[in-house]
Amino acid sequence: MADKQEREPFHWQSAISYKVRDRIVIRGYDVNELAGNIGYAEMLHLVWKGEIPSPGVAKMLNALIVIFAEHAMSPSSASARMVMSGAGYIMPGMAGGLLSIGYTHVDAHEAADCWIKAIKLMKEKGWTLEETADYLAKGIRKQEGDAEFVKLFGARKVLPGWHHPQHIRDLRSPRVIELAEKFGVAGDHLKFVVALEDATEKYWGRKLYMNVAGAISACLVDMGLEPDECLAFCALSRSVGIVAHCMEEKNREKGWRASANSKIVQPLDLALQGPDYYDGPKDRKLPKDRVVEPLEREPYHYIDPDEKK
Numbered sequence: 001m002a003d004k005q006e007r008e009p010f011h012w013q014s015a016i017s018y019k020v021r022d023r024i025v026i027r028g029y030d031v032n033e034l035a036g037n038i039g040y041a042e043m044l045h046l047v048w049k050g051e052i053p054s055p056g057v058a059k060m061l062n063a064l065i066v067i068f069a070e071h072a073m074s075p076s077s078a079s080a081r082m083v084m085s086g087a088g089y090i091m092p093g094m095a096g097g098l099l100s101i102g103y104t105h106v107d108a109h110e111a112a113d114c115w116i117k118a119i120k121l122m123k124e125k126g127w128t129l130e131e132t133a134d135y136l137a138k139g140i141r142k143q144e145g146d147a148e149f150v151k152l153f154g155a156r157k158v159l160p161g162w163h164h165p166q167h168i169r170d171l172r173s174p175r176v177i178e179l180a181e182k183f184g185v186a187g188d189h190l191k192f193v194v195a196l197e198d199a200t201e202k203y204w205g206r207k208l209y210m211n212v213a214g215a216i217s218a219c220l221v222d223m224g225l226e227p228d229e230c231l232a233f234c235a236l237s238r239s240v241g242i243v244a245h246c247m248e249e250k251n252r253e254k255g256w257r258a259s260a261n262s263k264i265v266q267p268l269d270l271a272l273q274g275p276d277y278y279d280g281p282k283d284r285k286l287p288k289d290r291v292v293e294p295l296e297r298e299p300y301h302y303i304d305p306d307e308k309k
């Protein structure tokens with residue numbers, strides 16, 4: 001075994017960038033030359049994928065950043081506001097919003113993974129887009145006993161990137177498809193999710209629609225992004241809205257979100273947390289042999305001076 005001394009000293013090996021005292025070089029370009037000459041979406045593509053994208057890809061990335069940037073109250077904005085109401089400064093607020101993103105909110109990584117597997121299978125089997133969409137819809141609806149399907153797509157009950165609990169038919173998805181076609185970036189994955197919408201009717205008895213994250217993930221995969229990058233892209237875009245919600249919470253609200261004096265009942269108001277809304281085990285005592293430190297003091301009863309009058 002090589003002696004510790006003979007090992008190469010630790011260093012990261014990176015193809016992303018390097019810096020010296022007077023220069024920062026990103027994917028081969030001087031950062032000061034990039035600044036002022038390319039936009040944010042192009043920079044994202046350069047840093048993530050190594051090249052400045054074609055004009056069509058750049059336009060589409062910009063459109064996707066815009067379409068996903070803000071969506072009123074959803075899990076990420078509501079979480080961001082709650083965290084901000086307690087923490088009071090931006091980083092925890094942003095992180096709180098981002099941490100709510102995953103399998104039921106956004107779901108772009110699962111969706112992308114599914115579309116990639118479907119198109120790979122289509123090519124292996126020599127199926128059409130419609131046949132592949134039929135296989136996936138049928139498999140999700142009736143997967144019991146289909147070990148081959150489960151091995152490939154996992155045991156799942158819902159289509160990833162599908163359905164929107166508020167809009168039902170997500171109004172943003174058709175716009176994603178329309179723009180992808182216009183900018184010349186629509187490929188097999190986007191065509192596949194369109195075919196999948198049609199296939200749902202046969203197996204669910206009604207048409208189920210892709211949501212915007214389902215459409216975005218298909219479009220991003222067509223443009224060469226990996227599943228993790230698809231979710232990260234959505235999270236980056238939604239960060240724009242999350243910051244606005246954090247700042248609005250900070251500048252318009254007084255924090256803690258539990259004041260009984262507010263005109264409306266706040267989500268954390270005690271009135272919503274009492275026994276009327278509790279259906280767990282009844283109040284009970286620890287068994288005597290578990291009590292090491294007995295509770296000797298009576299509970300403290302606060303008497304509201306206003307209530308006494």
Ligand SMILES: CC(C)(COP(=O)(O)OP(=O)(O)OC[C@H]1O[C@@H](n2cnc3c(N)ncnc32)[C@H](O)[C@@H]1OP(=O)(O)O)[C@@H](O)C(=O)NCCC(=O)NCCS
Pocket residue numbers: 103104105106107157158159160161162163164165208211213214
């Ligand atoms: C987001 C989600 C949890 C909402 O589900 P929900 O609360 O059940 O939504 P709804 O109550 O409006 O569902 C209505 C019906 O559609 C079904 N449904 C909802 N989403 C579905 C999906 N992705 N695939 C298949 N069926 C779905 C529900 O099971 C329900 O059927 P039922 O009436 O026969 O019970 C669900 O759509 C989901 O998991 N989607 C995949 C993840 C995703 O894309 N998340 C991003 C959303 S922005």
